[in-house]
Amino acid sequence: MMRRLIIHIGMGKTGSSSIQKSMRVSNDKLQAKGFLYLGLMFENLNIPINYSWHRVDGWSNFISLNKSQANSELAHTLQYLDDHLDDSIHTLIWSNEALFDRPSDVISALKSISSRYQIIVVGYLRRPDKWISSAYLQWGLKDKSYIGPIKTFSEWVSDKPYTVSPKLDAWSALSERVYFYNFDDIEDVSIHFIKCILELDVSAIKPVRENDTPPPAAMALFSYYNSFFNEKNSPNRVEQLLQKTGCYESSPSSADFNELIPSQEDITVYLNQCSDELVRINKYLINNNQNELNMDEVTHKDLHITQSDINRMLFKIIVELNSEIETLKLKNK
Structure with missing residues (x-):
C-alpha cells in the first residue's frame, strides 16, 4: 500500500x-x-x-x-x-x-x-488586503522581525x-x-x-483556534513595547503578561489608535499594485473550481483606539502586578 x-x-x-x-x-x-x-x-x-x-x-x-x-x-x-x-x-x-x-x-x-x-x-x-493587514500586525508590530525603529505600515x-x-x-x-x-x-x-x-468527522478530531489577532489595545501595547528596541524582538514576554491579565479576552471600545496602522488609502494603494497578480490568482482558482477572490469592496479593518483606552489597559496590568508583589511581600515576612 x-x-x-x-x-x-x-x-x-x-x-x-x-x-x-x-x-x-x-x-x-x-x-x-x-x-x-x-x-x-x-x-x-x-x-x-x-x-x-x-x-x-x-x-x-x-x-x-x-x-x-x-x-x-x-x-x-x-x-x-x-x-x-x-x-x-x-x-x-x-x-x-x-x-x-x-x-x-x-x-x-x-x-x-x-x-x-x-x-x-x-x-x-x-x-491581499486582508493578508497584508494581518501580516503587518503580526510581523510589523507584535513580533518585531526587523532591525531599526518600529515601522509604520507604509x-x-x-x-x-x-x-x-x-x-x-x-x-x-x-x-x-x-x-x-x-x-x-x-x-x-x-x-x-x-x-x-483528511475526510474525518470534527466530532472525533476537534478543531482548535490559535494565534488570533489580539484586540486593538493589546496591539497598541505591543507597538509601544517594541519601540524600545532597535533590534528584532519576540512578543513572548509581553504576550504572557497581556494574556495573564485578561487583555486578550475583550477589546476596549476604539476610536483613535495611532499613525502606525494602515489606512484605507494605504490598502487601496497596495491593492492597485496587486492587480495583475489578482488576475492570475483568480484564473487559477476558477480553473480549479474555486470561487475567485472577491475584490468588489476593499477590506479595511478599523483598529483605531483612544489613548484613554490604552491607559485603562495599562492600569489594569499595573494593578495586577501590584497585587502579585504585595502577595510576595506577605509570603516573605
Missing part, C-alpha cells in the same frame, strides 16, 4: 497555527485512525534518525544547510518512516507555512520519494509584494494532487482541513 503524504504549506496568515494545534492536540486520535502528524519540522517523531532540524523551530536550521544536504536528510527521514512505520499508518501530515514561499528548498527531496508516497499538497490563498510594506502565482506554479509542478483553496470562502480553516482534506 502506498502511503499518502499530505503537505500543508500555508500561505502565511491563513490559519496555519490553528490547523497545527488541531493536529497536535488530537495526535493520539489521529494515529488511531491511521494518520501520523509530523509537526512543523518532524519534531513529533521518536525515531533513531535525529537531524538538527527535527525540532519545532528547526526550519532555520534546515534552510541554513547546503540545499543538497537538506534535501538528502529530508528524503532519508521520509524513506525511513515508510520503511519502519506500522502498516496501520496510511497517511502522514506535514504542516509548515514557511514551505509556501520556498518550494525550491524541498522539491528535490519530495520528487525523490514520489515513488513511495502519494504526495498531496494543500494550501490556502488569501486576498514603511514596512514597501518590500512586501503580493507575489503568489510563481509559488502556485512551482508547487503545481510537483504533483497532480496540488490543491489551493480560497481562504476567504472558508468559515473555519481547521474544520475545512479536517473534513475536506
Whole structure:
C-alpha cells in the first residue's frame, strides 16, 4: 500500500497555527485512525534518525544547510518512516507555512520519494488586503522581525509584494494532487482541513483556534513595547503578561489608535499594485473550481483606539502586578 503524504504549506496568515494545534492536540486520535502528524519540522517523531532540524523551530536550521544536504536528510527521514512505520499508518501530515514561499528548498527531496508516497499538497490563498493587514500586525508590530525603529505600515510594506502565482506554479509542478483553496470562502480553516482534506468527522478530531489577532489595545501595547528596541524582538514576554491579565479576552471600545496602522488609502494603494497578480490568482482558482477572490469592496479593518483606552489597559496590568508583589511581600515576612 502506498502511503499518502499530505503537505500543508500555508500561505502565511491563513490559519496555519490553528490547523497545527488541531493536529497536535488530537495526535493520539489521529494515529488511531491511521494518520501520523509530523509537526512543523518532524519534531513529533521518536525515531533513531535525529537531524538538527527535527525540532519545532528547526526550519532555520534546515534552510541554513547546503540545499543538497537538506534535501538528502529530508528524503532519508521520509524513506525511513515508510520503511519502519506500522502498516496501520496510511497517511502522514506535514504542516509548515514557511514551505509556501520556498518550494525550491524541498522539491528535490519530495520528487525523490514520489515513488513511495502519494504526495498531496494543500494550501490556502488569501486576498491581499486582508493578508497584508494581518501580516503587518503580526510581523510589523507584535513580533518585531526587523532591525531599526518600529515601522509604520507604509514603511514596512514597501518590500512586501503580493507575489503568489510563481509559488502556485512551482508547487503545481510537483504533483497532480496540488490543491489551493480560497481562504476567504472558508468559515473555519481547521474544520475545512479536517473534513475536506483528511475526510474525518470534527466530532472525533476537534478543531482548535490559535494565534488570533489580539484586540486593538493589546496591539497598541505591543507597538509601544517594541519601540524600545532597535533590534528584532519576540512578543513572548509581553504576550504572557497581556494574556495573564485578561487583555486578550475583550477589546476596549476604539476610536483613535495611532499613525502606525494602515489606512484605507494605504490598502487601496497596495491593492492597485496587486492587480495583475489578482488576475492570475483568480484564473487559477476558477480553473480549479474555486470561487475567485472577491475584490468588489476593499477590506479595511478599523483598529483605531483612544489613548484613554490604552491607559485603562495599562492600569489594569499595573494593578495586577501590584497585587502579585504585595502577595510576595506577605509570603516573605
